Amino acid sequence: QPRQLRKMIQQTFQQYALLREEECVLKFLHTLATFAPIDQESFRCQLVVRWNITVDLVIGPRGIRQVTSKDAKPTCLAEFRDIKSIRCSGTEDGQALLQLGLSGTPPSLAIKTSSLAEAENMADLIDGYCRLQGGSETSLIVFPRKDREKRISLPQIPAPNLGERHSTLSHSVSGDSEIYAEILDESSRPRSGIQHYGISRDDVALGRILGEGFFGEVYEGIYTTPKGERINVAVKTCKKDCSPEWGILGYCGNFAIPAVLMQKLEHPHIVKLIGIAEEEPTWIIMELYPYGELGRYLDANRAALAVPTLVLYALQVSKALAYLEAVSCVHRDIAVRNILVASPECVKLGDFGLSRYIEDEEYYKASVTRLPIKWMAPESINFRRFTTASDVWMFAVCMWEILSYGKQPFFWLENKDVIGVLEKGDRLPKPDLCPPVLYTLMTRCWDYDPGERPKFQEIVCSLSDIYLMEKELAREQERNNRHRPPKILEPPAFQEPPPKPSRPMYKPPSQNNLLAPKLQFQVPEGLCASSPTLASPAEFPSPANSRRTPPPSRHNVFKRHSMR
Structure with missing residues (x-):
């Protein structure tokens, strides 16, 4: 019943109302574990023995196990307490090899994966279980030096050296750090740190002004690279009247410090910095975007x-x-x-x-x-x-x-x-x-x-x-606009109603016609004055000489014919 279901839902929510956020997460994971094996991860790989065996390698809290078929039971390959070292290396065919050093028998376990990234994921997962169950903070992963240099990592904060990085951006990894304020306090920093990014002012030809700001102007220019290539650039200049009385600004030499930061950043949606002209006044040369x-x-x-x-x-x-x-x-x-x-x-x-x-x-x-x-x-x-x-x-x-x-x-x-x-x-x-x-x-x-x-x-x-x-x-x-029937728009010439069709002009009847003007009838030919029969004396004798009944009057004739 809906009422009982609503009551059950309310009672369930009341049980979780007093739980903290961490307790809610653990409760959710515990409930989810009853429907899906969320505490283990499966990898499709090959075991390297005398020949390669394709298996599903399952890594979870109970160790490393293999499953050869869907209905087969998992077979334990190694316990986390027996693992002593973890090594990853790439192969010539683009695949990777994960080697686990064991303390028992066999002394090692070799696993071949389709990519180095998958092997590193497996190594990190196994290393995490080993440290968690062994209570150790030391990683068991041993990367070869060549592969370590190829590992992708986020770029470090630009600084001439590691010690200067800590002095410049103290505790910059902290979310509450005030990186900006620490950089601003460094007005006495020598400019030798930016010489690596300097370019000659003679290689830049200034053009029209693109804009003007508080610290200077932005020019369109052409930069000639050491290879002789000419590229369009935007040149940001610093005004000569930058006063040291500004305190927090210091001198205009600090104008180039953010350019050093931009030099180290590589992202498709970050402006590319080309270099810095260090002579006073400082120029910052960047890519030119025409829009x-x-x-x-x-x-x-x-x-x-x-x-x-x-x-x-x-x-x-x-x-x-x-x-x-x-x-x-x-x-x-x-x-x-x-x-x-x-x-x-x-x-x-x-x-x-x-x-x-x-x-x-x-x-x-x-x-x-x-x-x-x-x-x-x-x-x-x-x-x-x-x-x-x-x-x-x-x-x-x-x-x-x-x-x-x-x-x-x-x-x-x-x-x-x-x-x-x-x-x-x-x-x-x-x-x-x-x-x-x-x-x-x-x-x-x-x-x-x-x-x-x-x-x-x-x-x-x-x-x-x-x-x-x-x-x-x-x-x-x-799509809706495309399938909607188009609205017919009449041209201006057809907005007025069309003229009525032409009709034959009405001819008024003769004055001799005694009927109403709009009454139309046909007079027999025998009654027309032009008819030869009407003029014949034999057939129509004169009323004075005729002994016959006189002819009917004209009005009666018309009436009789009209009654027909």
């Missing part, structure tokens, strides 16, 4: 940009920021003005680290259109604290800009009033074309508590789902 800044591109092409394309731009920027999050880098100036359009389907994030200069109060007053306070999180405004969580806030504001086709956030407020509005709990309104699920994601990113905001990895997953959903909705709408 320019995203903000201007959105405003100029708003009629041609559909919602799926806007969501795609936000997704690409989030992927770039997730990459920065993985390498413990904070951007701090995420806005459409710092995003370049490489093609109608690709955008790239740029201006890394330059946002540290905006913390100076003089910069806030310098330009109305470049006030970063309207993009910053509350903790960044109040305490000058910049973390990945503050980047999440700024990215949500950037998404609002994208869905608003380049509008400035809080354009109806003055800078001094923004923090008061945020403290009250008010946020930017939903843009007209923004999907509701996307605006919900924005509001999560605008949580006042930085710890409650989602990570960029989660944002990428959410935006991927939203993009696929919007793309499917656009396809469905296009």
Whole structure:
């Protein structure tokens, strides 16, 4: 019965209402284990003995077991306590070999897999079980030196050496680190660290000005590479009047420090830095993207940009920021003005680290259109604290800009009033074309508590789902429009009713006709005056001489004929 089922559901939820989050997860896994073997993983591989045997290798809490057929029982190959070493190596045919050193008999176990990645996954899983059951923190995996160099890993934070990395970005791996503030305090750092990325100013020919900012101008230029190749570039220059009185800015030499950071970053949606001209004033040379800044591109092409394309731009920027999050880098100036359009389907994030200069109060007053306070999180405004969580806030504001086709956030407020509005709990309104699920994601990113905001990895997953959903909705709408019968639009010439067909003109009857004018009849030929029979005296004698009955009057004749 529905009532009993509802009561059972309520009682079940009451049992879990007081559980903590960790207890709920464990309860879920325990319940799921009754339906599926979630505590073990199966790999299709080959056992290398005298000949190769294809088996399903099952790795779980009870050890390493093999299953040769679907109905066969698992056979134990090795216990985790007997494993002493784990080695992975690639083979010439593109496959891989996983070797387990055992303390018993046989002394080793060789497993052949289809790829090196699969062998490494198996090695990590086996090593984890060995350390868990043995209570050891030492890994048993032994990688050959050649393979270790080929292993893919995330790039390190750019720094001349490891010691300088720790002094520059102290505890940068921590989620609560203030990387930006630590870099800003390093005004006395020597410039020798960036000489590796320097290029000669003579190799760059400046062209027209693409834009002008607070620190300098951006020029279009041509860079001649050492091989003689000429490529189009964008040159960001630093003004000569950069005053050391700015304190937190220091001197214009710090202008090149974020360029060193950009030099180490490799991502399809991050602006590619070509090099630095170190002579004063400093030049930063980057790739040139002909479509320019995203903000201007959105405003100029708003009629041609559909919602799926806007969501795609936000997704690409989030992927770039997730990459920065993985390498413990904070951007701090995420806005459409710092995003370049490489093609109608690709955008790239740029201006890394330059946002540290905006913390100076003089910069806030310098330009109305470049006030970063309207993009910053509350903790960044109040305490000058910049973390990945503050980047999440700024990215949500950037998404609002994208869905608003380049509008400035809080354009109806003055800078001094923004923090008061945020403290009250008010946020930017939903843009007209923004999907509701996307605006919900924005509001999560605008949580006042930085710890409650989602990570960029989660944002990428959410935006991927939203993009696929919007793309499917656009396809469905296009199909509906294609199958809908076309609306017939009459040309202007046929909007008035057509003229009536022409009729023969009416001829009025003769005056001799005594009948009504519209009454039509046919007079017998014998009664016509022109008829020869009527004029014959023999047949019609004169009334004076005739002895016969006089002929009927004309009126009676007409009447008689009409009665016929």
